[in-house]
Amino acid sequence: xxxxxxxxxxxxxxxxxxxxxxxxxxxxxxxxxxxxxxxxxxxxxxxxxxxxxxxxxxxxxxxxxxxxxxxxxxxxxxxxxxxxxxxxxxxxxxxxxxxxxxxxxxxxxxxxxxxxxxxxxxxxxxxxxxxxxxxxxxxxxxxxxxxxxxxxxxxxxxxxxxxxxxxxxxxxxxxxxxxxxxxxxxxxxxxxxxxxxxxxxxxxxxxxxxxxxxxxxxxxxxxxxxxxxxxxxxxxxxxxxxxxxxxxxxxxxxxxxxxxxxxxxxxxxxxxxxxxxxxxxxxxxxxxxxxxxxxxxxxxxxxxxxxxxxxxxxxxxxxxxxxxxxxxxxxxxxxxxxxxxxxxxxxxxxxxxxxxxxxxxxxxxxxxxxxxxxxxxxxxxxxxxxxxxxxxxxxx
Amino acid sequence: xxxxxxxxxxxxxxxxxxxxxxxxxxxxxxxxxxxxxxxxxxxxxxxxxxxxxxxxxxxxxxxxxxxxxxxxxxxxxxxxxxxxxxxxxxxxxxxxxxxxxxxxxxxxxxxxxxxxxxxxxxxxxxxxxxxxxxxxxxxxxxxxxxxxxxxxxxxxxxxxxxxxxxxxxxxxxxxxxxxxxxxxxxxxxxxxxxxxxxxxxxxxxxxxxxxxxxxxxxxxxxxxxxxxxxxxxxxxxxxxxxxxxxxxxxxxxxxxxxxxxxxxxxxxxxxxxxxxxxxxxxxxxxxxxxxxxxxxxxxxxxxxxxxxxxxxxxxxxxxxxxxxxxxxxxxxxxxxxxxxxxxxxxxxxxxxxxxxxxxxxxxxxxxxxxxxxxxxxxxxxxxxxxxxxxxxx
Numbered sequence: 197x198x199x200x201x202x203x204x205x206x207x208x209x210x211x212x213x214x215x216x217x218x219x220x221x222x223x224x225x226x227x228x229x230x231x232x233x234x235x236x237x238x239x240x241x242x243x244x245x246x247x248x249x250x251x252x253x254x255x256x257x258x259x260x261x262x263x264x265x266x267x268x269x270x271x272x273x274x275x276x277x278x279x280x281x282x283x284x285x286x287x288x289x290x291x292x293x294x295x296x297x298x299x300x301x302x303x304x305x306x307x308x309x310x311x312x313x314x315x316x317x318x319x320x321x322x323x324x325x326x327x328x329x330x331x332x333x334x335x336x337x338x339x340x341x342x343x344x345x346x347x348x349x350x351x352x353x354x355x356x357x358x359x360x361x362x363x364x365x366x367x368x369x370x371x372x373x374x375x376x377x378x379x380x381x382x383x384x385x386x387x388x389x390x391x392x393x394x395x396x397x398x399x400x401x402x403x404x405x406x407x408x409x410x411x412x413x414x415x416x417x418x419x420x421x422x423x424x425x426x427x428x429x430x431x432x433x434x435x436x437x438x439x440x441x442x443x444x445x446x447x448x449x450x451x452x453x454x455x456x457x458x459x460x461x462x463x464x465x466x467x468x469x470x471x472x473x474x475x476x477x478x479x480x481x482x483x484x485x486x487x488x489x490x491x492x493x494x495x496x497x498x499x500x501x502x503x504x505x506x507x508x509x510x511x512x513x514x515x516x517x518x519x520x521x522x523x524x525x526x527x528x529x530x531x532x533x534x535x536x537x538x539x540x541x542x543x544x545x546x547x548x549x550x551x552x553x554x555x556x557x558x559x560x561x562x563x564x565x566x567x568x569x570x571x572x573x574x575x576x577x578x579x580x581x582x583x584x585x586x587x588x589x590x591x592x
Numbered sequence: 593x594x595x596x597x598x599x600x601x602x603x604x605x606x607x608x609x610x611x612x613x614x615x616x617x618x619x620x621x622x623x624x625x626x627x628x629x630x631x632x633x634x635x636x637x638x639x640x641x642x643x644x645x646x647x648x649x650x651x652x653x654x655x656x657x658x659x660x661x662x663x664x665x666x667x668x669x670x671x672x673x674x675x676x677x678x679x680x681x682x683x684x685x686x687x688x689x690x691x692x693x694x695x696x697x698x699x700x701x702x703x704x705x706x707x708x709x710x711x712x713x714x715x716x717x718x719x720x721x722x723x724x725x726x727x728x729x730x731x732x733x734x735x736x737x738x739x740x741x742x743x744x745x746x747x748x749x750x751x752x753x754x755x756x757x758x759x760x761x762x763x764x765x766x767x768x769x770x771x772x773x774x775x776x777x778x779x780x781x782x783x784x785x786x787x788x789x790x791x792x793x794x795x796x797x798x799x800x801x802x803x804x805x806x807x808x809x810x811x812x813x814x815x816x817x818x819x820x821x822x823x824x825x826x827x828x829x830x831x832x833x834x835x836x837x838x839x840x841x842x843x844x845x846x847x848x849x850x851x852x853x854x855x856x857x858x859x860x861x862x863x864x865x866x867x868x869x870x871x872x873x874x875x876x877x878x879x880x881x882x883x884x885x886x887x888x889x890x891x892x893x894x895x896x897x898x899x900x901x902x903x904x905x906x907x908x909x910x911x912x913x914x915x916x917x918x919x920x921x922x923x924x925x926x927x928x929x930x931x932x933x934x935x936x937x938x939x940x941x942x943x944x945x946x947x948x949x950x951x952x953x954x955x956x957x958x959x960x961x962x963x964x965x966x967x968x969x970x971x972x973x974x975x976x977x978x979x980x981x982x983x984x985x
Contacts, residue, residue: 417623439942
């Protein structure tokens, strides 16, 4: 065979071949490449010249508001401390659980470094910058420890479960203790955005699981009620449910029960996302082969035991990626609470635009808010994509 | 309670272990709990309403609305009833949703096909578009489009003009509008004859196909005939005259005027939903097995035939169900109109709730209407879905 001595065909490799195959493979393709190339170049130039002259000071001067809203400045350390707790947990998990949580750890530290860099340009102060740099370092310290010492997984899971109430108490505080109470009305900015989405997905989870089981139940009354709830909620826009939570929920409760606005919004988001969690879980339940249920029955397990020990553990594992997707869309949907007057990051943006010194800086403010969401959502969607592949969902 | 255990001869199973009994008891318990919750909330609500001297009911619908609605497809004055105002809101929602769904489908298919293009630049641009749009909230996009683009357009005196038919300024977008002329009826006759021809040709085509006779592209000829008749009829009868908007001292008169709120909402909904539809279309096309393509080519079908006869029918099966939920999302997302002031169902509802002090009946109406829109849309899409699915034998 002399084939081994022949030179490689010159039209198959190299930059010229790449150009011909990918940009100029046919007359139409060449036209598209040239037209789009010119358009992209022009747009990039326009964008660059706008970005160079834009009034970014509107954003940097109000960075504290964008991050934590009107959370009192002398109590801001509580937010950084919360982030530190999450950083430790993320770092330990990255060591204990491996690949996909590692992507999460990288993301979290990168985001904290990014925010720290942004804070350098704003008058928030060096304490916050130091805290964030410290957190970013803590993630990798915790990772280094847990990866060497083979950290046990179960306590970590419980620590994650506990982290939400602990976070809540730390941020909320109580009068008379070293942690003075901070009314939830002062919570705002990115802090409120992330809290609303997290509370929404975590609190709605048990309800969603019950609804999913109810929808598949063989008791007609339970099935009809569950299906009715799920379809009702999925058939109406989130805004109407937030409106209901804001205006009508107080009417439904006795006059002396007072819920503040943030709690009402959290209630609305929880009721909303429960229906979507239920549909995700139902998908997971349907993926369990009937053989599993029959085997459990053959072993003498009753209905509750079958669900608790056999069906749910497998189903819930399978719906984790779908729920990450739900969390991402929930994170985006929390912007709707501006419609009922809460100051999450978009609401803060509108409040900032109402100041006289930021008159007309719409594009700067909204581009910044969009960029924040893009970084968060893109990172999470990449993580969930990896998670999906790692768990082999859909490739079984 | 003796009838409970007819199958057990010796005293039977005790009640608390009888499965049928337990099932009934569980259901009674759940229904009672839900009923108690509803009763608790209703009592509280009625008490609160009585405290404010307001009853509960839908009688306010017949009263005079008394508020302005900035745009309406039907004649509306503040002296009309709340019911009319509600219908105006509903029509506005339906209008923006239907136009949005049509445009988003077109753009979405283009994006989905572009993501699979052989051209690297086209592919990269399409994925950049999809990633940026899908990872930012719709409300932020709407604010950018409305506050940073449409409200920053030049004032009327410095209107941007594209040719002499499209004008852009702070007050909105002005387009020529078609005005029916006396030629409309004769033209419609042309259309009817053309349709009859096309349908007849299609039936004949099917018959010949079923009978195994050569079809000689009769169906295609019928459609060509329809297009030709409609076109010739248009030229001969001139059924519509286009009236261009004309500038007077302070604004444009005539033509079709689209408000900045409507246009911003429409653009936002279309751009957002098209990114999701693009992913649905891409997924559907990619899910068609390679073997199908190779087999079709091996049979000697042309590239166009491969796409039309093999890829699209199979892709459509996968595309239709997720496409339905994107349509539903678009209709529901149109409620974000409230943030930029387009008078849709939800915004009119909110004004009604504020004015009448009756938020509960209003929200029941609004939610019920959205639910009905969702159900009707899924019904139609399910019917269509049944048509495109494989008939399992």
